[in-house]
Each structure stands twice: as C-alpha cells, then as structure tokens.
Amino acid sequence: MQSKHRETSTTNAHSQQSAVQAASVQARQRQRIAQLEEKLEALELGRVVKEKQANYYAAQGRAIKCIVALFDNIEDLVAEIDRRYEGGNEDHTIDQDQLQIGYVTLSTTLPWLYRNGSEMEHNEYTQMLKMLWQGADSARGDNTSKLKALVSEWVNREFKPDSPVDSNDKHTCGFSNDACGRLLCPAKLDWNNPVVRAGIRDCSEGYIVMDLSFPAYLYDGYTANPDDLEEGLFKGKILIQGYKAVFTSPSSAKDVEGDGDGADIIQNNRRARKSFNGAKVKKHIVQIINMKKVTPRSIAYIMCLAPWSRCTVQGQQASQVVEKVFGRSHRNDISDVAKARMSVNALAMQRAQCDDAAFDSA
Incomplete structure (x- = not known):
C-alpha cells in the first residue's frame, strides 16, 4: 500500500515537473516571439522612415534644376565654394562666378541642406545627394x-x-x-x-x-x-x-x-x-x-x-x-x-x- 502511494506520488511529481518545463518552454518561446516582433517592427519602422526620407529628398530635389542650376550638379557648386574658401581673393572666371551664385541660390532654396549635410556620415551625405539629383x-x-x-x-x-x-x-x-x-x-x-x-x-x-x-x-x-x-x-x-x-x-x-x-x-x-x-x-x-x-x-x-x-x-x-x-x-x-x-x-x-x-x- 505504501509502495503504491510512493509510485503515485512519484508519477505526480514527474507530471508536475513536465508541466513546469513545458510552461517554461512556452514562456521562452513567447518571449522570443515578442522579441522578434519588436525587431520586425523596428525594421519596418526604419524602412518606413528611410522611405519617407527618400521621398522627401526626391521631392525637394525637383526644385534644383528649376531654380538653382539647370546643368551644374550639387557637388560642383559645393566644390566651388570650398575652392574659394581655401584660395582667398584670387580672380574668378564667369563660370566660377555662376557656380557661386548657384550655391547661394541652393542654400536659399534648400536652407536645411548645409545643416543636415554637416551632421551626416560621408555615405549618408552621398546618398542624400543622389536622391536629390534623382528628384531633379x-x-x-x-x-x-x-x-x-x-x-x-x-x-x-x-x-x-x-x-x-x-x-x-x-x-x-x-x-x-x-x-x-x-x-x-x-x-x-x-x-x-x-x-x-x-x-x-x-x-x-x-x-x-x-x-x-x-x-x-x-x-x-x-x-x-x-x-x-x-x-x-x-x-x-x-x-x-x-x-x-x-x-x-x-x-x-x-x-x-x-x-x-x-x-x-x-x-x-x-x-x-x-x-x-x-x-x-x-x-x-x-x-x-x-x-x-x-x-x-x-x-x-x-x-x-x-x-x-x-x-x-x-x-x-x-x-x-x-x-x-x-x-x-x-x-x-x-x-x-x-x-x-x-x-x-x-x-x-x-x-x-x-x-x-x-x-x-x-
């Protein structure tokens, strides 16, 4: 009688232990699913943000050839300003003066460009210019x-x-x-x-x-x-x-x-x-x-x-x-x-x- 009782107790203990282990596995699985869902949501949010950013730059870029410069690209405008900054008050050609005017117009048309560009890594800056030019x-x-x-x-x-x-x-x-x-x-x-x-x-x-x-x-x-x-x-x-x-x-x-x-x-x-x-x-x-x-x-x-x-x-x-x-x-x-x-x-x-x-x- 006592032996049968011990067997029953042992069986119950194993059952409880199995139940606890199963519950633990399910909890870990639920936790992992929640983590994956958070990562997926973050990735989706990042994709949406990047997409919105790309659309914004493309939309802003539509004004470049209309208002800033029909043929000159942004890199040439920036390079001319850098050249003047480094070279002092030397004589400038008409084409160089036009590039400077273009940069001034660009800064007025897209006032956020210099601020955003100075805070970006080179790869991000290059990608921004690419999207602006695609819009143009x-x-x-x-x-x-x-x-x-x-x-x-x-x-x-x-x-x-x-x-x-x-x-x-x-x-x-x-x-x-x-x-x-x-x-x-x-x-x-x-x-x-x-x-x-x-x-x-x-x-x-x-x-x-x-x-x-x-x-x-x-x-x-x-x-x-x-x-x-x-x-x-x-x-x-x-x-x-x-x-x-x-x-x-x-x-x-x-x-x-x-x-x-x-x-x-x-x-x-x-x-x-x-x-x-x-x-x-x-x-x-x-x-x-x-x-x-x-x-x-x-x-x-x-x-x-x-x-x-x-x-x-x-x-x-x-x-x-x-x-x-x-x-x-x-x-x-x-x-x-x-x-x-x-x-x-x-x-x-x-x-x-x-x-x-x-x-x-x-």
Whole structure:
C-alpha cells in the first residue's frame, strides 16, 4: 500500500515537473516571439522612415534644376565654394562666378541642406545627394513631357496654323513650321519677311539664331519695341503659361492673359491645399520649397524647356534645338558688330544709356 502511494506520488511529481518545463518552454518561446516582433517592427519602422526620407529628398530635389542650376550638379557648386574658401581673393572666371551664385541660390532654396549635410556620415551625405539629383532629373523629364504636349496645344489654339503642330512629329515643329518659327524668331527680326524666314532656316549670315537674341515668344504680344527692348520682356503669354504649368499646375495656365508680373503664380501657394470635397491635392514646386517669388533662374529654366518641347528643327533632336536657340556654336562665326546689334547686347546698351541719362540729369 505504501509502495503504491510512493509510485503515485512519484508519477505526480514527474507530471508536475513536465508541466513546469513545458510552461517554461512556452514562456521562452513567447518571449522570443515578442522579441522578434519588436525587431520586425523596428525594421519596418526604419524602412518606413528611410522611405519617407527618400521621398522627401526626391521631392525637394525637383526644385534644383528649376531654380538653382539647370546643368551644374550639387557637388560642383559645393566644390566651388570650398575652392574659394581655401584660395582667398584670387580672380574668378564667369563660370566660377555662376557656380557661386548657384550655391547661394541652393542654400536659399534648400536652407536645411548645409545643416543636415554637416551632421551626416560621408555615405549618408552621398546618398542624400543622389536622391536629390534623382528628384531633379525626374522633374526635368516630367516637365519636358508635360510642356511637349501643352505647348503644341497652345500654339495650335492661338495661331491655328495651316500645318498644326504635332508634339510627336518633329517635322511639323521648329522653324519649318510658320507658327513655331514666328515664336522662335529673334525679336529684332520680322518673321513675316520671306528673306528673314529663308535666312534663319538656312543659318545664313545675319540671320543666325543664338543665345544673344531674345526670341519673340518672350515678349508680350510676341513683338518687341526696338527702341525699348525691355518693354514687355518675359511677359509672353506662352512663356507665362509654361511657367505656371511647371511651377503650379497645367490647370493654372488656362486663364493666363500674358500681362501679369508673375504675382498670380506665387499666389497659388497661399491657397488652400485641399479641394472643396476635402481631398488632398498633390503639392507643386511652389509649395514644396515655399517659393516666394519668380526668380531669374526659374524664368531661364522655362525659356529653355519651352522651345525644347515645341520647336524641334528638321532633322535635329531636342537637345540640339536648345543648343541652336540658346547655344554658342555659331558665336565665333559672327562679327563683334553683328553681336552688338543682337537683342541681348542691344538691351544692355539701352540700359547703360538710360543710366547715363539719369546720372547726367541728377
């Protein structure tokens, strides 16, 4: 009887011990699962944070080529500032001065860049610059595609050419198209003159289109006053439409009359960021960087994109159009006298004369 009781007690003890061991194993397993869940949550949170950070840098980067520098990268801008800091007050080239201006503009446009960059490791800093530049490249591609269709539509609607501009057919664009040629024609020349049209199309002497000539589409009414080349400059309807389409939205370009000073463009940044039904509206460049005013570099950006999108010359690619209209490939072929008569230099001379007259009358 006692032996049977001892056996029963031993069995119960083993059962209790097994139960305790099982409970201990389950507890450790639950603890391990909880630890793994915490690690997974941390990894997921880190992924989300990195993704948000990457999206933020890409969004901020969309403003770089629009406002800061169309062709220079951030590393070149920073390198120029470092060179000046180390080299003292030596003479600088025009290109180096442009890089310095670009860095100043970059610091104003993205004021957080220097602070964040100085606190990062080199690898993190390099990755940040990469994401900024990806955003810049993406914006340029998006803007080019956007204007390619919009500008063709605007030209066809306003000028109703016999041969409509087709954004997908380069042979209907550029100087071969009467409407596009009228807009790209140097403001001091008369596109209605058949000699002028033939000279421009053949790149004849006296009719070479280059960066020293303001194209007609920059002017209000697409016509310049030769006695006052500043009158109406940068107030061309299509130029302002392109500016609005890029910096705010294509819909904001529909009501442009071409006689504003750009204030209405920035006014979009002060409007409510939700639509009437409360849905969120995608931010545009003006909102992303809190842009306060129209800047010279932002105008230059649209000046380059507009002819690029609209006016492909026969047998040429879009990048060649920008070089043809604003490039310097023919600069050495033109005399100094001819260059002085071109609208950019002529305007500078008119300004100098006005300044001299104002000084003499003071």
